[in-house]
Amino acid sequence: MSNSNFLWEIILRELKSTVDPHVFDTWFSGASIDNVDFMKKSIVITSKEALISQFIQGAYDQKLKEILKKNTGFDFNIDYTSLDTDIPLITSHVVDEKPAAENLIRQNFLQGDKPSGAQHFYQKQTFPLEDYKHPVPNKNIIASKKNPTLNKNYTFENFVVGEGNAFTHNIAWNVAVSPGGIYNPLFIYGGVGLGKTHLLHAIGNEMEANFPDFKIECISSEKFLNEFLASIKPMKDKNNYTNADEDFRRKYRDVDALLIDDIQFLSGKTETQNAFFHTFNELQMNQKQIVLISDRSPSQLNDLEDRLVTRFSQGITADITPPDFETRMAIIKFKCEQFDIKLDEETLTYISSNVSSNIRELEGVLKRIKFTATSKHEQPSLSIAEEILKSAKTSPRKNISPDNIINVCADFYKIKVDDILSSSRKKEVVQVRNIAIYLCRELTTLSFPSIGDCFNKDHTSILYSFNKIAKLSKDENPEIFEDIEVIKERLGKI
Template identity: 40%
Template sequence: MNSIDEAFSSVKQYCRKEGRISEAAMKLWIDIMKPVQLDGSVAVFTVQSEFQKTVVMNTYNALLKEAFLNVLGLDVKIQINVVTPEENDNPLSENSNAKDYDELARRHEELEHSFEGANYEYTFATFIVGGSNEFAYAACTAVAKEPGKNYNPLFIYGPSGLGKTHLMHAIANQVHENHPEYKIIYVTSEEFGNDFLSCINDNNMARFHDKYRNADVLLIDDIQFFSNKERMQEEFFHTFNKLHAEGKQIVITSDKPPKELKTLEERIRSRFEWGLITDISTPDFETRIAIIRRKAELLDLYIPDDVAEFIANRLKTNIRQLEGAVKKLKALKHLAGSPPSISMAQSVIKDILSDDQPAPITVEKIILEVADVYGVSPEDIRSSKRSSQISTARKVAIYVVREITQMPLQAIGTEFGGRDHSTIVYSISNIETAMKHDDHLKQLVEDTIKNIRNKSHA
């Protein structure tokens, strides 16, 4: 094997290891490239059609350049030439060029649209199993093996950063590998909502229904953000019913179990109980060590035991922080030219905990959030309008501002259109009293406060 073949073999291995391209796409686009020349600044390949060249250059050029740089240390330009094969030399003969072009286009279109939103890096193989997540992991592998058969819907809940999203993508990737013909949709609740609103604005709900109600597997992340969005919940309810009736798999995640999602309609919460509900909790020390080791292995980084234990003892609640620490260690190792040490780990942890400090929560941010929940404008909340909906939204916003910011009451009054001290006191007292007797309002206010704080950490 000559040097260019060996180099390209290493590049392809890197692409597969990175997980940013599916195996189907690798075989369809990258494996068919023929390496011709590598002179240090240009890597030359040939393919058999203009369409193949266009797809590779538009979609995978950056990944290939990254692979050459990381594997071989070469910052190369990717050059692709189209070479028409000889008659009968392979299936893409001159007599079949048009037919094969159409077939490639069709396969590319299917590949693009049958698997929307998933991250190829998140697989079951890269998920670390421990006591905190083993039941959820087992449920997800069962669903991926036979979608629509075992646990439908599957509902996974737990705090942010513990692997719920990883498991959803792992399900999507496994199902796609086993059933490439399946239409798989992964979205966050926000993306679902944006699609819904876009189709309403375009007066084209058929597009929305075609996307979501024809899915073979539908995965929706962080469904708690459907709270108090009645039209969106209505649309999700009918989508759920259609998919479930047809035996299509539904997977949902949230930060809390269905029974605690008081601002979701009861009929939706009850449907989540048709299947399996499982949780993920904070990883124990051994699992945290294993996560650090696996991430280091993927990054080809050796971390001494004392350094791994130091990190695991200080970053206890969030897997993303652990993985981020390993990435930062690799960068420091590269800059310092020495292996990871305790002092490096101290610097990394300091940066991570500093980065994790929440952004300031302003009165404007709170008013925007409450206005969105109640379907009014920020101007309405600050105005003198007295409709029931606006008045309630205003009092909730005042209560939340006081709860989060602890601003003086006079200052709060100034922020809300110059209202006096007694009006602010009344608003806060009114909401406090109402929350004692109205569980729905209590849940709404608590969710609003939580959402605002979560966004400040984003």
């Protein structure tokens, strides 16, 4: 057996014991070591496709080096190539100004049971943050004149890069400078408040800068849904027929790039999914760039047609994970400059150590510090930060469970929990049951089948109940939505 084959067998054996079998088969079964140079301490790993090579390099480079070090005693340098050499590997978006954080990223913030699912794909990696520029805040919200759906405040230049988002940041940059290529569609997913929407607009803004003639639509899935429903309404009214349907199709198919936020909200909306499916196909066939944002990976999108899920996965999928300590420090410094707040290093460290979930929470804490300091006619300080965070800790927001929702709904409407969970078809019971199911879908991460288990109903019945509330008009049913808001408020106090 050659040195190349011998080393590769060692690597595969160790990877197989630690990596998810599906991930292993997808990314490593078609790769091999092409060349080994023990004198120069270098090896070349070759894959069939550039996409595979760039994934292995971005996600497993450090892991592979650790395996090689463990088994050979040498620190190898690894080069990555592919057989389709005409397609370039992802290039890093780097700039040479002030660093976004002062140290190497050392913490791997995402562990096995975190919600974004990246634990199935990424291993801990270390990279120099000095390659990344300190972002420059823009305090004015500006829309693009040519592409008004783009927010000009969201750019790559003011996006804080850390370990949890570096891989996705680089892919996004490559899509922006070379749209419609093999990274099409780009599917970005992750938890709330981690910068997904920022990256979406940054892609659009960079595209506009590189391709001034591009027509770019950057919208939410809710807007796509509403415009689709508006377009088909005249078709159902033969006395008031217009070309709204054709106008809708042309609006979203005659673009150079379609960027959609919160694509998960198309779940369960069959007609809209069908419209999006045909839009997606036409854009991809014409090599127009598609970027989709979601709070979960394609495989976790319940009640979405399989034909859409497979298309979402056929380009490149990347996630954003919660920021580690160093990244949070960089974000806080950036936000302080943006909000014109002066905090010393001790206070910055205290906030970064005690707020770890997402960027929006960090923003909220800083705004409260500024407001409290202004109200007291004092300078922002550590004592104010401690006061605010201590208050937040004494009344933490608990995870809302289906049982919480069912109990609060039963108490609010003065009916028994057993009635909600029964098969009763009494109008007043059915309405409360539908509201409880709707809130379970809105306020938890449970899928429709999982919610069905809580209510002793099958998936189809749960979907039907959810849609009975979701499809109601707030203008025509204000009492129901007022009730829902009160119930949400009560749930927040649990």
